[in-house]
Amino acid sequence: MVRTKRKIVRKRMITMKKPLLSELTLREKIGQCLIPYPWYFYRECETDYRIQRTDEERKALIQENQFGAYWEGLKVANQGVDLVPEAAGKLDYETNRQMLAMHSSWTKIPALMAADAEHEGAGTQFNGLTSICGPLALGAANSEQDLFELGKCVAKELRCAGINWRWAPPVDISNRFSLAVMRSISPDDPDKMIRLTNSYIKGMQSEGLAATAKHFPGNDRYEYRDGHFCNSILSSSEEEWWSEQGRIFQEIFDGGVYSVMVGFTSFPAIDDTKINEEYIPSAFSKKIVTDLLKGKMNFKGVVVTDAVEMASCVSTYSDYKKRMVELLKAGNDVILGCELRTAALLEEAVLEGELPESRIDDACQRIIDMKEKMGLFEDNYFSPPYKGEDVVKETQALNQKIAEKSITLVRDKYGLIPVKQSDIKHVTIVCSSHSDGFSNELECMKKEFEARGATVTMQRRVGGKPDVKRFNETSDLIIYVAYVASHVPMGWPTLFGDECRSYIYAFGEGREKSIGVSMGYPYIHYDIMGNAPAFINTYGKNPDSMKAFVKAVYGEIPLVGESPVKLIPDHMKW
Structure with a gap:
C-alpha cells in the first residue's frame, strides 16, 4: 500500500471575512x-x-x-x-x-x-x-x-x-x-x-x-x-x-x-x-x-x-x-x-x-x-x-484537585478507613471489568500502594473460595476493584459472566480488611458488591482518580465527595 507524504500547512492560506448568504452558492450553503x-x-x-x-x-x-x-x-x-x-x-x-x-x-x-x-x-x-x-x-x-x-x-x-x-x-x-x-x-x-x-x-x-x-x-x-x-x-x-x-x-x-x-x-x-x-x-x-x-x-x-x-x-x-x-x-x-x-x-x-x-x-x-x-x-x-x-500542566493540577474532592465514601461498616500505613505490609488488588486493558491501567494504583511501603499482588477476578482464603491469609488489605462505564461493555451497564461470578465468593473471608471500589458505574455497591463492608466510588479510572483513592484510603485526604446520584434507589419506582 503506497502512502503519500503529508504536507503540513501551518496557517490558513486564505483570510476570509464572515460571508453573506448571498455570496454563497446553494451547494456551499448545503455543505455548511x-x-x-x-x-x-x-x-x-x-x-x-x-x-x-x-x-x-x-x-x-x-x-x-x-x-x-x-x-x-x-x-x-x-x-x-x-x-x-x-x-x-x-x-x-x-x-x-x-x-x-x-x-x-x-x-x-x-x-x-x-x-x-x-x-x-x-x-x-x-x-x-x-x-x-x-x-x-x-x-x-x-x-x-x-x-x-x-x-x-x-x-x-x-x-x-x-x-x-x-x-x-x-x-x-x-x-x-x-x-x-x-x-x-x-x-x-x-x-x-x-x-x-x-x-x-x-x-x-x-x-x-x-x-x-x-x-x-x-x-x-x-x-x-x-x-x-x-x-x-x-x-x-x-x-x-x-x-x-x-x-x-x-x-x-x-x-x-x-x-x-x-x-x-x-x-x-x-x-x-x-x-x-x-x-x-x-x-x-x-x-x-x-x-x-x-x-x-x-x-x-x-x-x-x-x-x-x-x-x-x-x-x-x-x-x-x-x-x-x-x-x-x-x-x-x-x-x-x-x-x-x-x-x-x-x-x-x-x-x-x-x-x-x-x-x-x-x-x-x-x-x-x-x-x-x-x-x-x-x-x-x-x-x-x-x-x-x-x-497540560495547568489541567493536570486542576484535575488532581477535582479528583481528590470527588472520592466518595459509600459506606464503612467496620471503620476500616483510614488505614494506618504501618499496618499495611501487603495489599491484594482484585479487578473485574470487561475492558481487557483495565488490568494494565491499575498499575497506577499498584505503584501508589508500593510508594507507601506495601508489596502488592494483582489478580483478575476471583476464581473461588480458595482465592478468597489466600487473600485473607496473605494480605493486610484487600481491594476489590470494578470498572463498568458507558459502552464498557457495550450494552447493559453491569458485570456479567465470570466478572460477576467473582462476587459470589468475594468478601467471604477477610471482610474486616476489604474495600470495594467502583471506578465507573456508581451502583456496583448496590447491585453486585452488596457484601462489601466498605465501599468507595471514584467515578473514573484516570490516574488522578486512582491516586486520590489511595490517598483517601490512607487518610491523606478527607473523603468529601458528594454522591451525584441516589446511592439507594427508591424501590417504589423500580
Whole structure:
C-alpha cells in the first residue's frame, strides 16, 4: 500500500471575512450543514475501506462539498487510519492540529473541527493531553469555580489539537439502569446539574470552543434502552418534562450554550406521530425541533443531530435521501455522520422542491453566526496563543484537585478507613471489568500502594473460595476493584459472566480488611458488591482518580465527595 507524504500547512492560506448568504452558492450553503462520517472521508470506502485517501483526494472532496465541519480524533484513530503509526490508537495532538488547519485552508469558510471528547476530555483522543475526571466525579466534587476553570483548560487542550467544537456536556437525567447515568454531571439533581453545567460551558466557550448540550429532549426516569440499538422512548408527560428535563435544557439555553444535539429518542407527549408503527424519533420531528426547541424555548444557536448511523435513525426511513431531507425539514441545522453523497442529494432535493432553500438558509446562517462568535474568522484562530505542554500542566493540577474532592465514601461498616500505613505490609488488588486493558491501567494504583511501603499482588477476578482464603491469609488489605462505564461493555451497564461470578465468593473471608471500589458505574455497591463492608466510588479510572483513592484510603485526604446520584434507589419506582 503506497502512502503519500503529508504536507503540513501551518496557517490558513486564505483570510476570509464572515460571508453573506448571498455570496454563497446553494451547494456551499448545503455543505455548511454537513459533517461527513470519518470512515468515508479518510478511507476509500467505495473501493476498499482499508485504503487511506491521499491529501489530494481529501482536498478534492472538501473543495467539491465545502463541508462546514469535520468529525475528528478518536473516531479516526479507532477506525484504523494510519495517520500516526506510533500513536498506539491515538493521534498526536500537534500533528492533528496541523492536519485540521490544512483541511480548513481548503474551504471557502473556516471549518468547525468537532469531537465528542465527552467523558474524559482531550486525553482520551490525543497523545500528550489530559484524561480528566468523568462527569460524575465533577458532580461529586461540586465546585462551580473548579468546573469553570476545567472548562477553560479542556478547551485550550482541544484547541491545541485543532478541535473547536466539543459535543459535550450531556445534560440528560436518567435512572440507575441507563447508560446515561454515567454521562451527566448530576443526573438525579436538576438544580445541581444546571448550576455546575452552566459553569463548565462558560469556561469552555470563553476559550473559543463551542460547547454542546445534549441529547435533547433528554431522558425520563424509566427508560433504560439505548438509542444506538433501538427506538427508545421518553415517556414523561409534557408537564413532567418541563419540571425536570425541560427546565434543565431551558436554563442551559438561557445560559448561552452555542449548540444543542438532538437525539433519536421519541417524545410522544409532544409528537405522537408514528412511522413504521414506531413513534417518530425526536430528530425527525418538526414539532420537537422547530416548534418546541427553536420556537417555545427560543434557542438561537446551532442544532446538530446525533450520529445518523444509530439504529433509531436508520429504522425510521429506509431511503437514505429521505432520512437526510427529513432531518433538515424538521429543523436540524447540521447532520452528523453523513455520507459523501449527501450534499448532492440535498441539492437535488432543493432544486426539485422537496426541501425549501429557506430552511438551508436558516441553518447556514446559524452555523456562520456560531463560527463568528467562536472567532473562526480571525486570522490567527488556528494558531492558539499557548503551548500544549503549558496547558497540560495547568489541567493536570486542576484535575488532581477535582479528583481528590470527588472520592466518595459509600459506606464503612467496620471503620476500616483510614488505614494506618504501618499496618499495611501487603495489599491484594482484585479487578473485574470487561475492558481487557483495565488490568494494565491499575498499575497506577499498584505503584501508589508500593510508594507507601506495601508489596502488592494483582489478580483478575476471583476464581473461588480458595482465592478468597489466600487473600485473607496473605494480605493486610484487600481491594476489590470494578470498572463498568458507558459502552464498557457495550450494552447493559453491569458485570456479567465470570466478572460477576467473582462476587459470589468475594468478601467471604477477610471482610474486616476489604474495600470495594467502583471506578465507573456508581451502583456496583448496590447491585453486585452488596457484601462489601466498605465501599468507595471514584467515578473514573484516570490516574488522578486512582491516586486520590489511595490517598483517601490512607487518610491523606478527607473523603468529601458528594454522591451525584441516589446511592439507594427508591424501590417504589423500580
